[in-house]
Amino acid sequence: MLVSLINIDVQRRxxxxxxxxxxxxxxxxxxxxxxxxxxxxxxxxDERGLRTDVIEAIRKLRxxxxxxxxxxFASGYHWQDGIGPQAQRPTRPELAWGTVESNQxxxxxxxxxxxxxxxxxxxxxxxxxxxxxxxxxxxxxCNGSDDTYFANLRRHNGHEQAYGVKYWGLGNEVxxxxxxxxRSAQDYAKVAREFGKMMKRTDxxxxxxxxxxxxxxxxxxxxxxCADLIxxxxxxxxxxxxxxxxxxxxxxxxxxxxxxxxxxxxxxIEYIRRERGIGHSxxxxxxxxxxxxxxxxxxxxELYNLTDALVVGTFLNVLQRNCNTVKIANIAQLVxxxxxxxxxxxxxxxxxxxxxxxxxxxxxxxxxLDVHCESDGFEAPAEVSGELPYxxxxxxxxxxxxxxFISVVNRHKQAAIPADIQxxxxxxxxxxxxxxxxxxxxxxxxxxxxxxxxxxHSEPSSVAGDSFAxxxxxxxxxxLELPLC
Numbered sequence: 499m500l501v502s503l504i505n506i507d508v509q510r511r512x513x514x515x516x517x518x519x520x521x522x523x524x525x526x527x528x529x530x531x532x533x534x535x536x537x538x539x540x541x542x543x544d545e546r547g548l549r550t551d552v553i554e555a556i557r558k559l560r561x562x563x564x565x566x567x568x569x570x571f572a573s574g575y576h577w578q579d580g581i582g583p584q585a586q587r588p589t590r591p592e593l594a595w596g597t598v599e600s601n602q603x604x605x606x607x608x609x610x611x612x613x614x615x616x617x618x619x620x621x622x623x624x625x626x627x628x629x630x631x632x633x634x635x636x637x638x639x640c641n642g643s644d645d646t647y648f649a650n651l652r653r654h655n656g657h658e659q660a661y662g663v664k665y666w667g668l669g670n671e672v673x674x675x676x677x678x679x680x681r682s683a684q685d686y687a688k689v690a691r692e693f694g695k696m697m698k699r700t701d702x703x704x705x706x707x708x709x710x711x712x713x714x715x716x717x718x719x720x721x722x723x724c725a726d727l728i729x730x731x732x733x734x735x736x737x738x739x740x741x742x743x744x745x746x747x748x749x750x751x752x753x754x755x756x757x758x759x760x761x762x763x764x765x766x767i768e769y770i771r772r773e774r775g776i777g778h779s780x781x782x783x784x785x786x787x788x789x790x791x792x793x794x795x796x797x798x799x800e801l802y803n804l805t806d807a808l809v810v811g812t813f814l815n816v817l818q819r820n821c822n823t824v825k826i827a828n829i830a831q832l833v834x835x836x837x838x839x840x841x842x843x844x845x846x847x848x849x850x851x852x853x854x855x856x857x858x859x860x861x862x863x864x865x866x867l868d869v870h871c872e873s874d875g876f877e878a879p880a881e882v883s884g885e886l887p888y889x890x891x892x893x894x895x896x897x898x899x900x901x902x903f904i905s906v907v908n909r910h911k912q913a914a915i916p917a918d919i920q921x922x923x924x925x926x927x928x929x930x931x932x933x934x935x936x937x938x939x940x941x942x943x944x945x946x947x948x949x950x951x952x953x954x955h956s957e958p959s960s961v962a963g964d965s966f967a968x969x970x971x972x973x974x975x976x977x978l979e980l981p982l983c
Contacts, residue, residue, distance in 0.1 A: 499912055500888065500910070500915045500916075501628045501826050501917070501918070502872060502873040502874070502887075502888075502889050502914055502915055502916070502917040502918070502935070503870075503872040503873075503917065503920070504816045504869065504870070504871050504872075504873065504889075504891055504904070504906075504917050504918070504919045505622060505683065505869070505870040505871075505920050505922070506545075506840070506867060506869055506870075506893050506904065506919070506920070506922070507606075507867070507868070507921075507922035507923050507934035508895055508901070508902065508922070508923040508924045508982075509863055510868040510921070511551075511678065511866070511867055511868065511895075512819065512821060512822060512866040512867065512868050513821050513822040513865075513866055514821060514864060514865060514866075515821040515862070515863075515864050515865065515894065516781075516821065516825040516826065516827060516865050517560075517562045517827065517859075517864070518562050518618075518826040518827070519784075519814075519818070519821070519824060519825070519827040520559070520560065520561065520562060520619075520684075520739050520814075520855065520858060520859040521561060521563035521565070521617075521620070521785075521826060521827055521828040522556070522559070522560055522561045522564045522565070522828055522832040523564065523565040523566075523569070523785065523786060523828040523829065523830045523831045523832065523833070523924075524564060524566050524570045524827055524830070524832050524833065525564070525566070525567060525569035525570075525571050525572075525830075525831055526568065526569075526571040526575070526595075526599060526603075526749065526833050527568070527569060527570075527571060527595055527796070527831070527835040527850070527891065528595075528795050528796055528798075528799070528835040529799070529833075529835065529841070530832070530834050530835040530837065530902070531603050531835050532600070532602070532603070533622055533834065533841065533843070534547065534549065534552060534618060534832075534833035534834040534837075534839075534841045535549060535552060535603065535611060535833055535852030536548060536549070536602065536603045536607065536611075536833075536897060537549055537841075537843060538665070539843060540942075541674075541844065542844075542845075544769025546604075546607065546767055547602070547673050548607070548610070548611055548788070548807055548829070549841060550831055550843055551841075551845070551846050553611070553614050553615055553837060553900075555839050555846060555848065555852075556615050556617075556832060556833075556839070558611075558856060558861040559838075559852070559856055559859055560860060561617050561621075561832070561859070562598070562617060562618060563617060563620050563665065563826060563831070564612060564615070564617045564618070564620060564968075565619040565620040565621075565828045566608050566619065566620070566621060566622070566666070567621075567622065567623060567783050567799060567938070568594070568596035568622060568669060568788070569597065569622070569670055570624070570671065570676070570677060570678075571595065571626075571668045571672055572622040572626070572669070572909065573594060573624060573625070573626025573627065573669065573671075573672075573677050573678040574592065574593050574594050574624070574626060574627050574678045575599075575624050575628075576590075576624065576627075576628065576632065577598075577605055577624075577632070577639075577692055578632075578635075579902075580601040580603070580604020580605055580606055581604050581606060581639070581651070581655055582655055584602050587600070587601040587602065587604070589601065589683055589917075590602060590650050591788060593678060594678060595684065595796050596796065597796070599700070601658040601918070605621075605636075605639065605640065605645070605823065606652075606655060606656075606657060608621075609640075609661050609663075610691070610912065614908065617633075617819050618662045618664065618665070618708075619661070619663050619665070620663075620665035620666075620667065620668075620826075620828070621636070621663055621665070621666055621667065621783070622667035622669070622670055622692065622696070622707075622930065623636065623666055623667060623668060623669065624669070625668055625669025625670075625672060625679060625686075625689060625690060625693055625709075626634055626669065626670075626672070626677060626678035626680075627678055628678055630692055630693055630696045631696075633693050633696060633697055634696040634697055634699070634700045635648045635700075637663075637666065637697050637700040637701050637704065638700050638701075639652050640652070640660070640661040640662075640663040641653060641660050641661060641662055641663055641698075641700075641701045641703075641887070642660060642701075642803045645647060647826070647901075649694060652703065658810050658955055659971060661743050661795070662797050663704070664698060664703070664704055664705055665704070665705050665707065665826070666704050666705070666706055666783070666845065667696050667706075667707040667709070667732065668690040668693055668694055668707060668708050668728070669686070669690065669693075669709045669795070671696075671709065671734065672686045672708065673686070673709070673711040673712075673713070673716055673880075674710050674776060679696060682721035683711065683715065683716040683720060684723075685724070686709065686720065686980060687708075687719055687720045687724055688696050688723060688883065690708055690725050690728075691723055692722070694706050694708075694724065694727045694728065695727065695977040698727070704797075705729040705730065705765075706727065706728045706729055706730070707728070707729070707730040707731070707783045707785065707826075708721075708724050708728040708730070708731050708732065709732055709765070709784075710731045710733050710734070712731045712733065712734060712735065712759070713726055713928065714762060714763075714766060714886070715911075715947065717731060717763060717766055718766060718770070720938050721766065721767065721770040721780075722770060722774075723850060725767075725770050725774050725780060726774065726776055727976045728885055729778070729779075729780060729781070729783055730778060730780065730782065730783035730825070730826060731780060731781075731783065732740060732758065732782075732783045732784070732785050732786075733756075733759070733782055733783070733784045733785075734784075734785070734786040734787070735752070735756050735759075735784070735786070735787050735876055736786075736787070736788055736789070736791075736830075736836075737749060737751075737752025737753065737756075737790070737791075737809060738752070738786075738788040738789070738790065739791065746876070746940060746957055747876045747909070747911070748806055748810075749789070749805060749809050749908050750809060750811065750876075750878075750886060751807075751811040751878050751879060752789075752885070753809060753812040753816050753880050754812075754882050754883065754886055755881070756784075756787070756813065756816065757769070757816045757820065758881075758883075759852055759880065760816070760820050760823060760824060760964075761823070761959045762780065762786070762822070763782055764820070764822070764823035764865075767780050767781075767782075767823070771912075778933065779884055780826065781823060781825035781826070781829070781839070782820075782823050782824045782825065783824075783825065783826040783828075783829070784817070784824055784826070784827040784829060785826060785828040786829070786830040786852075787827060787828070787829060787830060788810070788829055788830050788831075788836050789802065789806040789809050789836075789851070790830075790836045793837060794834070795835045799834050799835065799836075799837070799840060800835075800836045800945055801840075801849070801865045801943050801945075802835075802838075802849045802850045802851045802943065803919040803940065803941050803943045803952075804850050804851055804936070804937045804940050804941070804942050804943075804952050804973060805940040805941065805973070806850060806851055806938070807850035807851045807853060807854050807935060807952060807975070808854075808909060808940075808973060808974075808975055809906050810851045810854045810855065811854035811858070811907045811935070811975040812890050812907050812909070814854055814892075814894035814905070815890050815891065815905055815907065816859040816892075818858075818862065818866050818892040818893055819866060819870060821866045825957050829851075829855065831983060832950065836850065838855055839852065839853035842946070845942060845946065846943060847944055847946050847949040847951075848944060849943075849944055850942075850943060850944055850951075850975075851979070852952045853935045853953060853975075854935060854975055856954060857933055857935060857954055857977050858905065858977075860979045861903055861933050861979055862894045862896075862903045862905070862922060862977075863894035863895045863896030863897075863901060863902070864894070864896060865894060865895040865897065866892070866893075866894055866895040867888055867894065868893055869891050869892065869893045869904075871887060871889055871891045871915050872932070873887035873888050873889040873915070873917075874887070874888055875887040876888065876898045876909070876910075879915065882917070886909075888909050888913075889906055889907070889908055889915060889917065889970065890906070890907045890909065891904065891905065891906050892905045893905070893906075894905075899981075900981060900982045900983070901979060901980065901981055901982065902924070902926070902978075902979075902980045902981075902982055903977055903978070903979055903980070904919070904976075904977065904978040904980070905975070905976075905977050906970050906975070906976045906977075906978070907932065907974070907976075908970040908972060908973065908974050908975075908976070909973070909975060910972050910973070911940060911972065912972050913972050914969050914971050915968060915969070915970050915972075916967060916968070916969040916970075917968055917969075918965065918967055919965065919967070919968060919971060920964065920965045921964040922964070923964075923966060924960055924964075924982045924983075925963060925964055925982065925983050926961055926963060926964070926980050926982060926983070927962060927980070927981040927982060927983040928960055928961070928962045929958060929959075929960060929981065930936060930958070930959045930960075930978060930979055930981060931956055931957070931958060931959060931978075931979040932956065932957055932959045932973070932976060932977075932978055932979075932981040933954055933956045933976065933977040933978075934954070934955050934956075934957075934974060934975075934976050935952065935953070935954050935955075935957075935974060935975040935976075936952070936971050936972075936973060936974035936975070937951050937952040937973070937978070938951070939973070940973045959978065960978075961980070
């Protein structure tokens with residue numbers, strides 16, 4: 499029998515978790531915006547065409563920040579096309595994804611939607627085909643409070659109060675030749691610096707996210723030019739099973755490879771800060787991440803299974819463990835396109851990956867703890883670690899409510915794994931809750947016909963003292979919510 503050991507000392511603390519790591523992303527791509535976020539023809543839409551059932555599902559995720567309008571779309575988007583009377587907005591060829599953009603959903607609609615979702619807006623500026631003036635004027639339109647042209651244009655469009663958009667991205671994936679406005683690292687860094695200067699002079703309070711390249715040479719170049727100006731460096735990653743490897747277990751290699759790279763970026767940032775004498779902190783913004791390998795997102799939607807949900811759960815544990823360096827993360831995307839929510843005009847269902855996001859956002863504390871776990875494992879590439887444990891564990895603490903949350907993903911395909919859990923620095927009270935996400939087999943999916951094949955089920959638990967045993971079902975994610983005394 500496989501038996502694991504989990505040691506938790508509530509005094510061994512990694513750091514404070516920024517709730518923005520549970521963020522989301524929406525892009526003008528496929529049916530994410532049109533047919534997902536915005537659909538005037540749906541019976542579930544309000545008078546502005548915003549899908550209220552989708553909004554409610556996102557509100558339950560407690561999504562604290564949402565990135566928009568892209569993604570690749572951002573590199574060809576001119577924001578002034580999407581403001582003013584909707585009937586007068588131009589329809590444009592959309593060159594990133596090869597479609598047509600109606601511009602019916604623009605800046606004002608996005609801000610209204612964010613307020614309905616109770617989330618913070620994060621806007622990605624166009625550093626592909628856009629101009630310095632255009633980016634600075636977008637900041638002025640959103641945040642200006644003086645008697646200036648673009649602040650007054652916002653007022654003329656019916657929005658008296660400034661939006662106060664704090665987070666702004668300096669372009670998207672400019673390192674890739676698929677991107678409109680593709681540049682080398684040095685050329686991007688020079689342009690990003692000038693854009694950032696203009697945008698911060700328009701509103702000195704904003705926070706800037708520079709485009710990371712998923713490549714340390716690119717990241718070093720960008721940081722060397724821009725570290726004194728930026729507040730975040732972005733990281734994008736999508737995972738898929740590896741060729742000539744077990745399709746189930748190899749999918750889990752991805753989040754751990756990402757964890758390794760996030761640590762590399764964190765060390766690089768600190769090196770550059772020390773070398774350049776940068777006084778302010780620079781964090782990582784993982785503003786695109788997900789499982790993605792089945793669909794062409796321009797025409798189809800990815801149907802996720804339980805395995806995908808467990809991979810998502812693993813990366814949420816990774817984000818918690820790396821809370822000192824990763825301060826924002828945005829799953830790509832929220833609706834229809836590689837998304838936790840599937841929306842058709844008449845109804846929605848929640849995909850399997852919805853539930854780990856829900857669990858992490860609703861059942862976790864603000865302090866990450868340094869957990870020791872001993873568990874048998876499965877093979878992984880040498881560059882990842884050579885072997886990964888079946889049990890992936892993160893623990894968080896909420897001192898205000900005196901609760902401990904232990905998040906455990908059992909990646910074993912067939913076997914339940916009992917674990918001895920030992921506590922230091924606190925005692926567990928008698929009544930807690932077990933939150934469980936699993937299904938009959940790893941390949942199970944949700945659908946309109948069977949929406950609850952994978953869901954979250956909660957039941958009371960009764961443990962006390964400084965040690966207890968718990969059995970984690972095969973292919974499952976469990977969060978133990980434990981009151982401390």
